[in-house]
């Protein structure tokens with residue numbers, strides 16, 4: 084593929100106005116119009132490896148980006164395009180591109196933007212796979228990595244001030260829902276010319292807008308809340324056109340493109356995103372408050388609780404506190420092993436963000452790669468349960484937790 088063969092990630096039409104419709108409305112309508120055909124009201128699943136052009140001049144115009152269109156589905160596809168455009172509008176970004184998984188999004192951002200000799204600053208509590216890129220892969224390519232205590236903003240600022248080309252943040256984090264101040268750290272990053280990246284998977288565009296808070300790039304594992312039904316894998320990246328083009332170019336060549344059928348399912352999922360997240364925000368807050376009152380529960384981590392160390396920042400930068408919480412049991416890991424099988428309204432699985440409630444210990448979910456000692460050093464007790472609140476009735480979930488905790 085030549086340098087000027089271009090679908091460069093989806094870029095906004097120039098002169099686009101700021102959001103005039105609410106996010107809830109955009110989640111339903113945005114991004115689809117361009118991909119509709121033959122009067123169908125829903126975006127078609129276009130399965131075609133390549134796109135044909137009987138006229139060579141017309142083909143050249145598309146290939147060189149002079150007219151919109153598609154050449155080859157590793158580069159762009161009408162169904163995938165509609166998904167990218169929908170998320171681009173929800174994140175109020177200039178451009179967006181999508182990926183086969185969330186980890187493909189994370190990798191393409193890092194490998195698309197970094198070169199040998201560069202330095203990355205991030206936090207210790209990033210997603211497990213992201214952490215492995217920082218520790219196992221970037222150093223092999225001569226890229227320096229400094230991982231700071233997630234909630235120690237002074238330590239992060241000091242690391243950034245020593246110079247870095249990417250500041251990579253995630254908030255809230257897995258599994259103890261630590262919160263980092265995006266606006267404060269984005270300012271620190273920009274002072275040294277860094278590109279500031281935020282993994283917004285836990286918050287979703289409904290609860291948090293990293294770009295409005297000063298970040299340059301926002302990314303998601305679409306496998307979680309955007310998909311919401313625990314059935315597909317995907318990822319998406321939004322930001323300014325020049326950066327997204329670099330990341331998209333890397334994706335084109337590496338080939339970690341989103342499948343059109345998955346893009347279709349994600350479009351359908353995102354239509355209910357605001358409804359689902361609204362319900363999950365309300366339910367999780369009520370459940371977190373209820374858990375705090377249970378004598379067998381040693382600690383509850385939820386950014387919406389005043390007892391949470393990140394609550395003050397969360398109040399400032401989040402519109403809702405999300406559907407993820409975790410809680411510790413006084414009885415430790417033995418109590419976790421008794422309680423988890425008793426839950427009737429939860430899948431015991433390594434997923435999160437679904438319409439069904441999902442529960443599991445960090446030892447088998449977020450921190451499966453760590454030893455108990457490493458988890459303890461990270462402030463993750465063995466008696467912890469990560470609980471991803473679904474869209475079930477809140478009273479039913481509390482009743483289910485109550486009967487399960489009876490054996491704690």
Ligand SMILES: *Cc1c(COP(=O)(O)O)cnc(C)c1O
Nearest residue numbers: 184185186210284304306316317
């Ligand atoms: C799951 C997850 C990822 C990775 O996404 P996959 O779709 O599983 O590859 C990245 N970041 C966060 C915060 C996640 O929860």
